[in-house]
Amino acid sequence: MTSAVSATTSIFAPGLFAGQVAIVTGGGTGIGRAVALELGGLGAKIAIGSRRPENVAAGVQSLQDAGIEAFGAPLDVRDAERCEAYVAEVLARWGRVDVLVNNAGGQFPSPAQHLSPRGFEAVIRNNLCGLFYMTLAVAKGAMLPARRGRIVNVTADVARGFPGMVHTGAARAGVENMTKTLAIEWASQGIRVNACAPGTIRSSGTLQYGEETLELARSATPLKRLGSVEEVSRVITFLASAQNDYVTGATYTIDGGASLWGDVWPIEEPRP
Numbered sequence: 001m002t003s004a005v006s007a008t009t010s011i012f013a014p015g016l017f018a019g020q021v022a023i024v025t026g027g028g029t030g031i032g033r034a035v036a037l038e039l040g041g042l043g044a045k046i047a048i049g050s051r052r053p054e055n056v057a058a059g060v061q062s063l064q065d066a067g068i069e070a071f072g073a074p075l076d077v078r079d080a081e082r083c084e085a086y087v088a089e090v091l092a093r094w095g096r097v098d099v100l101v102n103n104a105g106g107q108f109p110s111p112a113q114h115l116s117p118r119g120f121e122a123v124i125r126n127n128l129c130g131l132f133y134m135t136l137a138v139a140k141g142a143m144l145p146a147r148r149g150r151i152v153n154v155t156a157d158v159a160r161g162f163p164g165m166v167h168t169g170a171a172r173a174g175v176e177n178m179t180k181t182l183a184i185e186w187a188s189q190g191i192r193v194n195a196c197a198p199g200t201i202r203s204s205g206t207l208q209y210g211e212e213t214l215e216l217a218r219s220a221t222p223l224k225r226l227g228s229v230e231e232v233s234r235v236i237t238f239l240a241s242a243q244n245d246y247v248t249g250a251t252y253t254i255d256g257g258a259s260l261w262g263d264v265w266p267i268e269e270p271r272p
C-alpha cells in the first residue's frame, strides 16, 4: 500500500530538514512511514516508535534502506512514563528534537449505541490522552528548553461530526482544540503547533474497513478518489518545516473536498 518517498520525488527543497531530528509516532506503517521517509529524505534524523516491535523494525529497515539515519524503539503513547523515557533515548542519541509528528492512533467502527464505555475510553486514551502525553514529553524534554520546535498532530475529518466512530470523532475534535491551545501557550517559546486532518486515505489503517466501505467513501468525495499516504505526508511536511513558521494553531484538511459535500452515513426516516 505504501511506497517510498525520497528527496528526489519530494516537492520540497533537498536538505530542507538537514541537521534536524524528527520523531514520528506510529512511523512504521502507513501515513507515518510515508512522513518518516519524506522528512528523512529531506535530511532529518528520524525516530519512530509504536507498540508492535515488527512495525518498528520494518519502519527502521525501510528508513535505513533509503539511507536515512534512523532510531526505533517500542512506544505506547498511552504510557506517559514511557513517552518520557523514549524522548530521553532520542535526546541521548541526537541531543535535540525539532519536529514531533503525532501520527499514532487507531479506532474501530461502531454505531454509538453498540459501543461500550470501555471501548469509548480505549480510543480516547489512545487518540487524545496518548497524543497529549507524547506532546508533553517532547515539549518538556526538548522543545521548551531549546525554545524551538514544530508539532504536527494527525487528526481526522471530524468537522461535521464522525458518525460510526463517535469515540475518535470526540478525540480528534479534542486534539484540534488542544492544537489551538498549545499554539497560543507556546507561541512565545518558539513552538508551532498545527494539525493535519486527512479524509479517507488508502493505507494500512483503512484496510480494516473493506473495499465496499472505501467505495462509499470514494463516491462521497468530490474528487472521486481516495487520498494517498504520500499526499498526506506532503501536507505534514509543509506544516513541520521552518518555512511555515507563521502558521500555528491551524488544522489543514486534506480530503478531496469530502468535508464539504457527500455523506457515507445512511440516515433512516424518523420512526413514528
Ligand SMILES: NC(=O)c1ccc[n+]([C@@H]2O[C@H](COP(=O)([O-])OP(=O)(O)OC[C@H]3O[C@@H](n4cnc5c(N)ncnc54)[C@H](OP(=O)(O)O)[C@@H]3O)[C@@H](O)[C@H]2O)c1
Pocket (backbone or CB within 6 Å): 025, 026, 027, 028, 029, 030, 031, 032, 049, 050, 051, 052, 053, 055, 056, 075, 076, 077, 078, 103, 104, 105, 106, 107, 126, 130, 154, 155, 156, 157, 197, 198, 199, 200, 201, 202, 203, 204, 205, 206
Ligand atoms: N488512513 C486514513 O484514512 C486516516 C484518516 C484520518 C486519520 N487517520 C489517522 O492517521 C494516523 C495514521 O493512520 P494510518 O492510516 O497510517 O494507519 P495505521 O497504519 O494503522 O497507523 C497507525 C500507527 O499508529 C501506531 N499506534 C497505534 N496506537 C499506538 C499507541 N498507543 N502507541 C504508539 N503507536 C501506536 C500503530 O502501530 P502499532 O500497532 O505498532 O502500535 C501504527 O503504526 C492514525 O492516527 C489514523 O487514525 C487515518
